[in-house]
Amino acid sequence: GQNIDQPTEMTATEGAIVQINCTYQTSGFNGLFWYQQHAGEAPTFLSYNVLDGLEEKGRFSSFLSRSKGYSYLLLKELQMKDSASYLCAVNDDYKLSFGAGTTVTVRA
Amino acid sequence: IAGITQAPTSQILAAGRRMTLRCTQDMRHNAMYWYRQDLGLGLRLIHYSNTAGTTGKGEVPDGYSVSRANTDDFPLTLASAVPSQTSVYFCASSPSGTSGYNEQFFGPGTRLTVL
Numbered sequence: 483g484q485n486i487d488q489p490t491e492m493t494a495t496e497g498a499i500v501q502i503n504c505t506y507q508t509s510g511f512n513g514l515f516w517y518q519q520h521a522g523e524a525p526t527f528l529s530y531n532v533l534d535g536l537e538e539k540g541r542f543s544s545f546l547s548r549s550k551g552y553s554y555l556l557l558k559e560l561q562m563k564d565s566a567s568y569l570c571a572v573n574d575d576y577k578l579s580f581g582a583g584t585t586v587t588v589r590a
Numbered sequence: 591i592a593g594i595t596q597a598p599t600s601q602i603l604a605a606g607r608r609m610t611l612r613c614t615q616d617m618r619h620n621a622m623y624w625y626r627q628d629l630g631l632g633l634r635l636i637h638y639s640n641t642a643g644t645t646g647k648g649e650v651p652d653g654y655s656v657s658r659a660n661t662d663d664f665p666l667t668l669a670s671a672v673p674s675q676t677s678v679y680f681c682a683s684s685p686s687g688t689s690g691y692n693e694q695f696f697g698p699g700t701r702l703t704v705l
Binding site: 513523573583 | 680
């Protein structure tokens with residue numbers, strides 16, 4: 483079976499940095515995705531990691547360690563619009579298994 | 591450019607009724623998926639289709655059926671709705687269902703309430 487864990491909630495101040503951790507235990511691994519989901523909306527793609535290391539895309543970066551079954555999403559220079567849920571998803575047997583999501587609240 | 595659309599946006603349904611949720615994509619993606627999203631549980635895969643004419647079961651398929659007669663459409667049917675099927679349903683598509691880089695594009699969702 484699949485086990486994907488991430489914190490339920492995080493709160494941070496505008497302009498700060500937040501790191502969302504994701505640990506996984508899956509029967510297969512073909513890559514790890516991060517999605518952003520604003521309340522009442524559909525998830526949208528943020529990042530993809532298949533090799534160990536850091537992938538940087540503007541204010542967002544994602545890191546992967548396959549040997550540790552661990553990833554994190556780093557959000558820098560937080561803006562109010564970054565208040566959303568962030569979903570970690572593992573490509574296991576070519577289907578995505580999602581964590582429950584981390585709700586990030588950005589305060590002024 | 592529509593991308594992926596779902597209908598209806600929301601629905602209140604009496605238990606025991608039959609309901610079909612519609613999903614259409616215009617991106618010519620081979621793979622399509624149905625998820626349900628419940629508070630605290632995240633997105634769970636109901637059924638999927640890697641290509642027109644084929645379907646497969648996901649994590650929570652009981653009580654649901656799908657068909658994939660063509661590339662664009664992937665309807666989800668609840669044969670006899672029960673209150674535990676109250677949820678937000680998302681349809682998604684991806685260019686390939688057998689690729690490691692399986693970025694999925696999601697529809698806007700259908701909020702279903704079964705009373």
